[in-house]
Amino acid sequence: MSGADFLDKLLDGVAVERKPLGDLGELVRGNGLQKKDFTETGVPAIHYGQIYTYYGLSTKETKSFVSPDLAKQLKKVNKGDVVITNTSENLEDVGKALVYLGEQQAVTGGHASILKPGECLLGKYFAYFTQTEEFSGAKRKYAKGTKVIDVSATDMAKIQIPIPCPDNPKKSLGIQAEIVRILDAFTELTTELTTELTTRKKQYNHYRDQLLSFEDGEVEWKTLEEITLSIASGRNKIRNTEGVIPVYGSTGLIGFTKDAAYSGDVLLVARVGANAGLVNAVSGEFDVSDNTLIVRPNDSWNVRFALHQLTHMNLNQYAVGGGQPLVTGGLLKSLKVPYPPINEQERIASVLDKFDALTNSLTEGLPREIELRQKQYAHYRDLLLSFPKSQEVMA
Incomplete structure (x- = not known):
């Protein structure tokens, strides 16, 4: 219909x-x-x-x-x-x-x-x-x-x-009530999904805290300098509309360029400003702006585990400076982190990736479901409340 x-x-x-x-x-x-x-x-x-x-x-x-x-x-x-x-x-x-x-x-x-x-x-x-x-x-x-x-x-x-x-009036209110009933059903479903998402996020935070917390002596601790190939700042200052190579900044994708400066699986850490310490993972060929640090883990530090670990650490707490917070490469190199065996890192990363997809992914999981239901609600709201206008009203 x-x-x-x-x-x-x-x-x-x-x-x-x-x-x-x-x-x-x-x-x-x-x-x-x-x-x-x-x-x-x-x-x-x-x-x-x-x-x-x-x-x-x-x-x-x-x-x-x-x-x-x-x-x-x-x-x-x-x-x-x-x-x-x-x-x-x-x-x-x-x-x-x-x-x-x-x-x-x-x-x-x-x-x-x-x-x-x-x-x-x-x-x-x-x-x-x-x-x-x-x-x-x-x-x-x-x-x-x-x-x-x-x-x-x-x-x-x-x-x-x-x-x-x-x-x-009686018939009018009946029709209005039916429209309200339909829209209420969509609203209630979205509310239920949002409530479930809140619960799942709490669960995710709980399990993340458990999985990334280690007792004294349970695992080795190493500095980031010991388990990375390099930690250095990006240099890109130029973007253009013709390029297809992504350029990443402190908050994610910020543009494109023609030439790749980096490749592989790395972590990006916002270096300066309100987002200082924010961590993202990228892969493939790309370039990086000069307000972002590039952290390249070695083979003994799983990149997905590293992402969850550094995010959990809240690197912003280590920022220096008042008006313009700054996270330096030297500071990152000096930080010590728990360093479980690589197979344990992979297991923990797999579990946390699944929770992350369920609670944060816009292409799958609950956020995607909520987005679809909101679009469905908006569609039916506009459908049910869009009535033809008479010539008198349109004039």
């Missing part, structure tokens, strides 16, 4: 009209409420900044609370209301919506508006719609400011919202 057929079946022949948000519910601008007003317990409170840093699309509980005395002075948020951000440093975060589903009345403050949906609008349906390109384009027309972007409650009320069969 095509996207258009799917939507037609869902609508079952009913008309879709676009109506100003202000006609679909009451919009109340918040007032007051600063972070210094928060208390450990009290009346649930929603701060506008938390809507784009902490909450998802809906919540039954609030992160913060205020005293009952202050709550009396603030605008009230009831179950089913939608709190919308009016202000942010970027347009993307303006118009973010949070559906409040808590039983206890909450409050909110300035830089936010409260939408109290009327009989033809489901709060969560509207919240999902705020994630679409159509809503993004509409709020852009009303946005004011440069460093701080604001869309007032008055202007927010003018934004057109597609409503199926508005003349039959």
Whole structure:
């Protein structure tokens, strides 16, 4: 079934009209409420900044609370209301919506508006719609400011919202609820995968710590100078668009060049700046920028084991200098590391590589699965919330 057929079946022949948000519910601008007003317990409170840093699309509980005395002075948020951000440093975060589903009345403050949906609008349906390109384009027309972007409650009320069969509120809410049900299912799946990823990362860190920790006397310890062929800085300063040889810098691939300066399996360590000590592994033919150290292990130090070992050591802690942290080749050469037999190195590297692929790889494992589910969700969200526009609205 095509996207258009799917939507037609869902609508079952009913008309879709676009109506100003202000006609679909009451919009109340918040007032007051600063972070210094928060208390450990009290009346649930929603701060506008938390809507784009902490909450998802809906919540039954609030992160913060205020005293009952202050709550009396603030605008009230009831179950089913939608709190919308009016202000942010970027347009993307303006118009973010949070559906409040808590039983206890909450409050909110300035830089936010409260939408109290009327009989033809489901709060969560509207919240999902705020994630679409159509809503993004509409709020852009009303946005004011440069460093701080604001869309007032008055202007927010003018934004057109597609409503199926508005003349039959019961049927309209039923269609909206079905759209919400489908999108909730995708959102829940992504949330479950993200939770699993967090658990797997904790497991990975635990096993990595165990596998890379050795008791005194259990294995030899050697300096990096003893188990490397060389540790030297890259020299590349020139990139071009015609070359096919990758040029690596402190954070990974930064460009291409025509001629390879290095080859083989090596580790790259960021030498200077905020990323000083960051470790990457590369192979094949390549060049390296002058802000990166090239660590070439000898045959007795497995390169994959070395990658996990140096990453686990957090080389940034050895950086010198204040404003511009620096990790030098001389410093690396002097560091001592546990040095198990090569077959044990290979075993440990194999285990950690599998965990790493599961928790960090963008081509496989959970991150890849989450990315696919997010794309699937975005596809169905756009499909379910993209309604044909009448000539009157388009004019």
